[in-house]
Amino acid sequence: MCRHLAYLGPPVSPAELLVEPPYGLYRQSWAPRMQRHGTVNADGFGLGWYAEGQPHPARYRRAVPIWADENFTDLARVLRTGALLAAVRSATASTTAGEAAAAPYAADGWLFSHNGALTGWPKATGAVAELLEPAELLGLEARCDSALVWALLRRRLRSGQEPARALAGTVREVARCTEARLNLLLTDGKVIAATTWGDTLFHRLELGRSVRVASEPGDDGPGWTPVPDRSVLLATPDAVTVHPLDSALREDP
């Protein structure tokens, strides 16, 4: 995914979060302002959201550009949610074009998106694949570098690691094996965790009310704070913490 966003706060419509902001994710699909790699994000899109009292999110993903899907416009207008993760995709070469590769990926109540790429995928990234068991490789959700990263992250989450620690550990694991860009975004509907490793990321906190974490600001209003490269972020409507990934990496066994 080349641009992504997560939100926690009072219930709003996806249209308010994605379509109405003048430079929001919807517009970022054809006119991103800060994207470092690729130009447009027209290879699909997806949103995942949590309904009240439901720990497992619903998803709507398509392999078409977000602007080409009239169903999205309707859904985005009427849905309401207090926790959402959405992404627009610019597919990495040699990955599948299907909707199974459109973020967010989902499992065990988590939603996940990857803005970036494993350099030289798939040929030069065999060492990453070797970190997985054959059954995990066969179970990948899509023929896509992001699905591989997701499988590694899921393993850490299943073993009970906290989200920020699991993300940091996954970045370390992958970066040890291959060159990669790894802006990862994760939520369980209660916290947002993210990394920066090669692309832009911002957060906007309205203390005690809402928080947004996004590849780039959706408007020119105040409050958007850039996240330095090689950081790990943890955000709720009550606090945002950002730590250098290098120190987080050193702590990880």
Ligand code: GLN
């Ligand atoms: N590698 C991921 C994909 O192909 C993400 C691509 C990106 O960030 N542009 O979906």
